[in-house]
Amino acid sequence: MSHFSATIRQLIAALRGWVIFTIICGLAYPLVVFGIAQLAFPHQANGSLVTYHGRIVGSSLLCQEFTNAKGQPLPQYFQPRPSASAVSATSGTGGCNPLASGASNLGPSNPVLARDIRARQRQISRFDHVPVAAIPPDAVTTSGSGLDPYISAQNAAIQAGRVAAARHIGLAAVLALVRRYTQGRVIGILGEPRVNVLLLNIALDKRYPVR
Amino acid sequence: MSSALAGWLQAGLMVAALAACYVPLGNYLARIFTTERHWRAERGIYKLIGVDASADQTWSGYARSMLAFSAICLVLLYAMERLQHFLLLSLGLPNVPPALAFNTAASFVTNTNWQNYAGETTMGYLVQMGGLAVQNFLSAAVGLVVAIALVRGFARAKTDRLGNFWVDMTRATVRLLVPLSIIGALILVAGGVIDNFHANQVVTTVVHGHQTITGGPVGSQEVIKEMGNNGGGFYNANSAHPFENPNPFTNWFEIFLILLIPMALPRAFGKMVGDNRQGYAIVAVMVILWLAAVGGISYFEAQHAGLAPQLAHGAMEGKNVAFGIPGSSLFAASTTVTSTGAVNSFHDSFTAFGGGITLFDMALGEVVPGGIGAGLYGMLVLAIVTVFVGGLMVGRTPEYVGKKIRPAEMKYAALYFLTTPLLVLTGAGLSVGLKSPRSAILNPGPHGLTEILYAFTSMANNNGSAFAGLATNTPWYNTVGGIVMLLARFAPMIFVLGLAGSLARQQPVPASVGTIPTHRPLFVGMLIGVILILVGLTYFPALALGPLAEGLH
Numbered sequence: 001m002s003h004f005s006a007t008i009r010q011l012i013a014a015l016r017g018w019v020i021f022t023i024i025c026g027l028a029y030p031l032v033v034f035g036i037a038q039l040a041f042p043h044q045a046n047g048s049l050v051t052y053h054g055r056i057v058g059s060s061l062l063c064q065e066f067t068n069a070k071g072q073p074l075p076q077y078f079q080p081r082p083s084a085s086a087v088s089a090t091s092g093t094g095g096c097n098p099l100a101s102g103a104s105n106l107g108p109s110n111p112v113l114a115r116d117i118r119a120r121q122r123q124i125s126r127f128d129h130v131p132v133a134a135i136p137p138d139a140v141t142t143s144g145s146g147l148d149p150y151i152s153a154q155n156a157a158i159q160a161g162r163v164a165a166a167r168h169i170g171l172a173a174v175l176a177l178v179r180r181y182t183q184g185r186v187i188g189i190l191g192e193p194r195v196n197v198l199l200l201n202i203a204l205d206k207r208y209p210v211r
Numbered sequence: 212m213s214s215a216l217a218g219w220l221q222a223g224l225m226v227a228a229l230a231a232c233y234v235p236l237g238n239y240l241a242r243i244f245t246t247e248r249h250w251r252a253e254r255g256i257y258k259l260i261g262v263d264a265s266a267d268q269t270w271s272g273y274a275r276s277m278l279a280f281s282a283i284c285l286v287l288l289y290a291m292e293r294l295q296h297f298l299l300l301s302l303g304l305p306n307v308p309p310a311l312a313f314n315t316a317a318s319f320v321t322n323t324n325w326q327n328y329a330g331e332t333t334m335g336y337l338v339q340m341g342g343l344a345v346q347n348f349l350s351a352a353v354g355l356v357v358a359i360a361l362v363r364g365f366a367r368a369k370t371d372r373l374g375n376f377w378v379d380m381t382r383a384t385v386r387l388l389v390p391l392s393i394i395g396a397l398i399l400v401a402g403g404v405i406d407n408f409h410a411n412q413v414v415t416t417v418v419h420g421h422q423t424i425t426g427g428p429v430g431s432q433e434v435i436k437e438m439g440n441n442g443g444g445f446y447n448a449n450s451a452h453p454f455e456n457p458n459p460f461t462n463w464f465e466i467f468l469i470l471l472i473p474m475a476l477p478r479a480f481g482k483m484v485g486d487n488r489q490g491y492a493i494v495a496v497m498v499i500l501w502l503a504a505v506g507g508i509s510y511f512e513a514q515h516a517g518l519a520p521q522l523a524h525g526a527m528e529g530k531n532v533a534f535g536i537p538g539s540s541l542f543a544a545s546t547t548v549t550s551t552g553a554v555n556s557f558h559d560s561f562t563a564f565g566g567g568i569t570l571f572d573m574a575l576g577e578v579v580p581g582g583i584g585a586g587l588y589g590m591l592v593l594a595i596v597t598v599f600v601g602g603l604m605v606g607r608t609p610e611y612v613g614k615k616i617r618p619a620e621m622k623y624a625a626l627y628f629l630t631t632p633l634l635v636l637t638g639a640g641l642s643v644g645l646k647s648p649r650s651a652i653l654n655p656g657p658h659g660l661t662e663i664l665y666a667f668t669s670m671a672n673n674n675g676s677a678f679a680g681l682a683t684n685t686p687w688y689n690t691v692g693g694i695v696m697l698l699a700r701f702a703p704m705i706f707v708l709g710l711a712g713s714l715a716r717q718q719p720v721p722a723s724v725g726t727i728p729t730h731r732p733l734f735v736g737m738l739i740g741v742i743l744i745l746v747g748l749t750y751f752p753a754l755a756l757g758p759l760a761e762g763l764h
Contacts, residue, residue, distance in 0.1 A: 021349055033428075036397060185217055
């Protein structure tokens with residue numbers, strides 16, 4: 001009996017402990033962080049949203065699609081990486097959907113992945129008029145999140161000619177803009193050089209609008 | 212600068228940052244758990260819980276408090292998930308189904324954070340913030356205080372008292388985890404991690420498409436997810452999601468948070484047993500094996516062997532451009548050698564050997580440096596096994612840090628390290644053998660076996676990362692996985708506390724000529740050898756059929 005009542009006492013203490021720690025760690029703490037974050041870093045805390053033409057068009061941290069109504073890539077825009085976060089999982093169309101973040105999880109020896117990569121290489125080779133050997137890995141693989149806002153500098157470089165032609169401007173002008181929007185490694189050593197597709201495309205539209 | 216050189220400098224900066232924190236944080240940890248003084252706020256908490264803060268507990272009392280608390284946390288987290296629809300900030304999401312709710316509750320209470328759900332479409336903000344993230348704090352604290360109880364077993368003499376569970380829990384939370392989390396969360400948000408309570412917001416994109424932008428109190432949860440070695444993502448994509456980990460700086464900082472406390476705990480151990488050299492020996496083992504994992508994964512991912520990586524000219528499937536090969540490999544190694552399980556890239560798509568190392572890292576038993584607390588107690592058990600093996604060689608009763616390792620201590624140590632392989636191999640074996648669990652495999656060939664092996668290695672080591680192609684939101688994986696996680700967490704903890712009680716009762720023995728010095732490079736080498744041999748003998752057959760078969764094919 002005393003053993004039983006000791007157990008009950010333990011459980012009551014545990015229950016009270018849960019309530020107190022939930023108030024501290026699950027209510028007070030996140031609200032303090034939320035409050036300071038909203039005051040000190042509102043832009044970041046609210047998703048690094050991008051405004052264009054007076055409306056919010058997305059987030060600089062999330063890729064978005066630059067396709068026509070049929071889902072075909074628009075040549076006048078730089079294209080983001082392939083995305084495993086499809087708008088409709090059943091049809092596999094679309095991508096860059098924050099409601100379905102995730103990766104393909106296809107393994108290195110999976111023939112399905114090999115088939116996907118070959119198909120993407122063929123599509124890019126046709127679309128950009130470049131040899132398959134020049135296409136960098138990030139252009140034909142899906143990212144970890146399906147929301148990768150960045151492409152590699154080499155990926156931007158192979159798309160520049162097609163974008164320039166579609167906008168009837170010189171290649172040099174596009175490449176100069178790409179260079180301006182290429183971010184290097186943080187403090188020279190962290191991460192990899194990269195180009196933010198959404199910000200680059202908005203800069204293109206502002207400077208060289210499609211007629 | 213080449214990508215590889217930048218990668219090594221990135222890792223070097225990590226080593227430097229951790230080295231700078233080793234002494235101050237380790238000393239602080241030791242002080243938290245040895246000082247007699249209670250803060251006024253803490254005395255208030257003890258009063259509300261209804262415990263006598265001056266009452267030290269025996270090992271079994273400590274274990275009972277720990278189990279009672281964890282049981283309550285399990286039941287109430289389950290209840291919150293099941294009643295989600297009726298709670299505030301539910302985003303209109305339905306109640307979590309029973310099997311999934313059980314799996315998730317077990318997963319977060321055991322510090323595993325295996326996730327059979329996608330956060331953005333399953334969990335409302337209140338369940339995330341007031342349920343899951345609370346367990347991120349509390350399960351980390353539970354692991355930490357059990358390790359501290361074991362250290363007290365070494366540090367104390369001729370007593371059956373190991374400290375008070377509630378005092379240790381309160382201090383771990385109030386003095387360590389919450390203050391560090393506030394600082395860390397603000398650094399993350401400054402770097403771009405979101406922290407808001409917006410409902411999903413539909414925007415019209417540049418080319419007039421639609422995109423739903425998600426919200427959530429992510430920053431406050433992200434920091435403790437990493438620092439508490441939990442690893443459960445706010446979103447399905449975990450730390451690969453740009454809202455959780457937007458850029459190379461936050462990536463580096465999150466890896467730093469993952470390693471911070473586990474790497475400083477050996478200092479607290481050395482300090483509390485009165486011999487800092489013991490701490491240096493232990494942390495040397497941790498750093499050597501961690502860096503070996505970083506080097507191995509980085510090498511194999513950069514080599515990009517295999518059908519798909521060769522076709523694509525690089526192993527970028529499942530990786531983000533901003534992190535690249537070095538930033539993804541450093542994260543993958545660090546999250547699997549600690550029991551964190553957060554991912555910034557998807558291990559299922561790694562090369563056969565690169566992904567194989569992430570699996571091997573977990574199989575090491577999460578000790579280099581392992582999860583918060585759990586890593587240290589696991590490592591100390593292995594140190595005991597090492598002096599035992601050394602003692603057999605020279606024919607003397609083994610000792611570690613002044614305590615004799617007798618049959619009683621060895622029984623606890625043996626039970627400890629047998630638990631995990633038993634759960635891994637039984638769980639994986641049954642899942643491969645049964646038709647329905649086997650059909651959850653995504654990738655064909657040896658890789659499919661690796662998916663199942665990885666799942667149970669992850670769950671039974673309370674890691675939580677996945678070869679995520681395996682479709683595990685099924686009754687089998689939810690139920691069996693939940694049970695595996697609970698057994699793998701709490702059975703070893705009971706053995707560790709029993710060991711601590713047994714050690715604390717001993718009178719310390721003075722070192723003699725026959726004592727194996729446990730602070731020298733020789734011991735560091737022996738300990739590494741014991742870890743690798745134990746893991747090798749246990750898992751080699753399974754590894755040979757999975758990643759080795761795929762990589763050598």
